[in-house]
Amino acid sequence: MSRGSETLNGGGVERRNLESLGEKMQLSSVFQAGGLNYALISDMETNKTIISELPPTLSEEFGALLRGSGAEPGSPLVLEAGGRVEGYGVFEFSYGPTSWGVPEAGAFSLMTYGERILKVVPRLNFKKRGVERAVLGLTPEDALLFVERSAGNFSAAYSTCFATAVEDALGLGVPSEARWTRAVALELERIYNHLYVFGRLAEAASQNIAATQTHALRERVLRLNSRHFGHRYLFGINSIGGVRRGLPKDERSALTTEVRLVAREFSELVQYFLSSRIFLDRLQGTAKLTRKDAFGLGTVGPSARGSGVQWDDRLTFPLEPYEDIYVNLETEDGEDTMARTMVRVREVESSSIALRELLDRMPSDGTKSGPDRRRADGLGAGFSFCRVESPSGDLIQVVQLDGGGRVSGLHVRPPSLVNWLPFARSLEGTVFTDFQFAFESFGLSFADSDR
Amino acid sequence: MPKIWILRGLKKGILTTAYPKSQPTSEEVPTRSLPPRPTDAADWPAGERGCPTGAIDSGDKKVDLGRCVYCRFCSSAGFAFEDGFGSRAGAMQASLTGNCATGTRHIFGRSFHVMMIDVGSCNACNLEVLNLSNPYYDLSRMGIAFTNSPKHADALIVVGALNQAMVDVLRRTYESMPEPKLVLSVGACAISGGIFRGAEGFVSPAGDAIPVDVVVPGCPPSPVQILEGLLLAAGRLKEEGVRR
Numbered sequence: 001m002s003r004g005s006e007t008l009n010g011g012g013v014e015r016r017n018l019e020s021l022g023e024k025m026q027l028s029s030v031f032q033a034g035g036l037n038y039a040l041i042s043d044m045e046t047n048k049t050i051i052s053e054l055p056p057t058l059s060e061e062f063g064a065l066l067r068g069s070g071a072e073p074g075s076p077l078v079l080e081a082g083g084r085v086e087g088y089g090v091f092e093f094s095y096g097p098t099s100w101g102v103p104e105a106g107a108f109s110l111m112t113y114g115e116r117i118l119k120v121v122p123r124l125n126f127k128k129r130g131v132e133r134a135v136l137g138l139t140p141e142d143a144l145l146f147v148e149r150s151a152g153n154f155s156a157a158y159s160t161c162f163a164t165a166v167e168d169a170l171g172l173g174v175p176s177e178a179r180w181t182r183a184v185a186l187e188l189e190r191i192y193n194h195l196y197v198f199g200r201l202a203e204a205a206s207q208n209i210a211a212t213q214t215h216a217l218r219e220r221v222l223r224l225n226s227r228h229f230g231h232r233y234l235f236g237i238n239s240i241g242g243v244r245r246g247l248p249k250d251e252r253s254a255l256t257t258e259v260r261l262v263a264r265e266f267s268e269l270v271q272y273f274l275s276s277r278i279f280l281d282r283l284q285g286t287a288k289l290t291r292k293d294a295f296g297l298g299t300v301g302p303s304a305r306g307s308g309v310q311w312d313d314r315l316t317f318p319l320e321p322y323e324d325i326y327v328n329l330e331t332e333d334g335e336d337t338m339a340r341t342m343v344r345v346r347e348v349e350s351s352s353i354a355l356r357e358l359l360d361r362m363p364s365d366g367t368k369s370g371p372d373r374r375r376a377d378g379l380g381a382g383f384s385f386c387r388v389e390s391p392s393g394d395l396i397q398v399v400q401l402d403g404g405g406r407v408s409g410l411h412v413r414p415p416s417l418v419n420w421l422p423f424a425r426s427l428e429g430t431v432f433t434d435f436q437f438a439f440e441s442f443g444l445s446f447a448d449s450d451r
Numbered sequence: 452m453p454k455i456w457i458l459r460g461l462k463k464g465i466l467t468t469a470y471p472k473s474q475p476t477s478e479e480v481p482t483r484s485l486p487p488r489p490t491d492a493a494d495w496p497a498g499e500r501g502c503p504t505g506a507i508d509s510g511d512k513k514v515d516l517g518r519c520v521y522c523r524f525c526s527s528a529g530f531a532f533e534d535g536f537g538s539r540a541g542a543m544q545a546s547l548t549g550n551c552a553t554g555t556r557h558i559f560g561r562s563f564h565v566m567m568i569d570v571g572s573c574n575a576c577n578l579e580v581l582n583l584s585n586p587y588y589d590l591s592r593m594g595i596a597f598t599n600s601p602k603h604a605d606a607l608i609v610v611g612a613l614n615q616a617m618v619d620v621l622r623r624t625y626e627s628m629p630e631p632k633l634v635l636s637v638g639a640c641a642i643s644g645g646i647f648r649g650a651e652g653f654v655s656p657a658g659d660a661i662p663v664d665v666v667v668p669g670c671p672p673s674p675v676q677i678l679e680g681l682l683l684a685a686g687r688l689k690e691e692g693v694r695r
Contacts, residue, residue, distance in 0.1 A: 097616075097617065097620055098568050098569075098601075098620060098624055099599065100566075100567075100597065100598075100599040101599075103567065103569065103577050103580075103581055104569050104572075104574060104577055105568075105569040105570060105571065105572075105611070105614070105616075105617055105620075125616060126571070126614060126616045126617055126620075127569065127570070127571035127572065127611060127614050127616075127617070127652070128571075128614060128616075128652045129571060129573075129612055129614070129647045129650045129651075129652035129653065130650045130651035130652045131650070133650075133651055134647070134649065134650040134651065142503060145503055145520070145522055145646050146646060146647075146650075149520075149573045149575075149645075149646055149647070149670075150573065151573055151574055152572070152573035152574040152575025152576070152577075152578065152671065153574050153575065153578060155573075155575070196578070209456055212585060212586050213586075215582070215584075215585035215586070216466060216585055216586045216587060218585070219582065219585050219586075219587045222582075223478055226478070227478070230523075231521075232579075232671075232673065233575045233578075233671065235521070235522075235575075235670070236521070236522055236523060244523075272455070445574055446574075447572060447573045447574035448574070
């Protein structure tokens, strides 16, 4: 058992036997470390993260997952749940891997008899680059370049997650200012991704004014990223032990003001558009995902919160600043596209409030750790992990370092990967025109799940 | 309701970039001006292997822009970033490759239909291409439009590190396009593999699978850089990057 997971953030982590997996517990990930198989379990009742060794019987069951099913680049990963759909006139409609509706390389097999979607089978790994294997043997600093390019639009979440796990394994003390700066980047990333989702939904509903205005707001956030962090998609902001560039005092107030303006304009826009019957009709009741399914299929992020599942890593696995910052857990009971959209809409607002607090109260103790704070012993003793709430949900990374401080193992559980099956379930029985609404409202990214 | 929208629109003024009538600002092409550096560059660990993508030739200190992912490890390693990129304002500028048949480009004139294909990107390049249609860049004002089908496309934008699963798809997409056709490699991954050039999933630069006419370097290139590549492809740019 790793020291890492015990020391990490003091709370939320305990070790337990998998046999006691209760009703309210969710198996979030399985991984191999040091020749042993582990399960990472989220306890929804006590909001704790539990690491448990997998008994041999279960290891066999999850064998494919542990070995990394479809891990070979070029081999397809077909996420099929349940049997084939048979019936009069039922045929398989293949969508992707090149299409404008889904601006990424990924494919779906849709079972249909012409109008209604009976079943959706996502086909992944068209863009598997093999990040987890590419980083083996690299220094964590070099590995960051790969990790942050796993999913460009979740880059801050990816790099913060990786850096935190590595720092934890090394016993590296990171100054608070650096951690708070990372949180600022995470919130900016959340805001622009949520704006993207709303804009895409508006596009899908042919609400062109809403779409262009939302995309314009998103462009403003991207430019803020560029101005304050040096990259529109927040690449290269993190380093092991800190951030590459801190936010000077004068920039903090400017950033606060700008983000407030964006959030205010967005909430005005939303007010107007959610009074439009046409738009509402497309969102309400579309692609329902019941709470039972959302929990049972392990849905994460705003998609799960839209179905009433109460889990947000910022609250349930709080890294440093989030213990001190007020973040509201946004949930909805609507279970449909509307509910998922409203969770995101409200999170833009709550993120902007959290940002203001982050920037107001940011400590000034430097942006990187000194070399003297590095603990030399205990390298290679186990694994350390981290969970970060990316814009589309819970991102888990498990990092192992060898004796020389190089990466000897990386396990990534991307948020999109677990959201494909809930997405497919939500589309059963809907019509073709609902497809895009479901896809966008889940905030799915092929780059994220393929990595 | 519509009345409100007209007022709102007018109140906002013009958001759209002045490019290509004038040079893009540093905000529009952040990679061309130096972005905020690490606060104290010397203290940061440089990439262990020097330039992680091999973009910098340590001998003559030339930079292969098609490989640069803009990690800025070089600035920590004491290699002056500006030196390698030259004094040319057009560092990280779109350029024509040897393939490009100059004769036919002009026929695209003011109606230029473009399709994007992702062959294994991290999604950042995809988003930057999509951003071209937002009010800040508004590519339709130049008669450029996105299309869904290769059969309707004059140009193909390739993004991402070419994956084995996408090689055949890329070729077939290219073959279904009507002649004359142009191909743009957008982003370091499509041009050279970028950071993923040594990764298992990467097969070859897009240029090895299909003939590429224009390369747009960057990780990811900003929308104005992609726009520049599109205008260049359609033969609508003079050397200095402003519309002729």
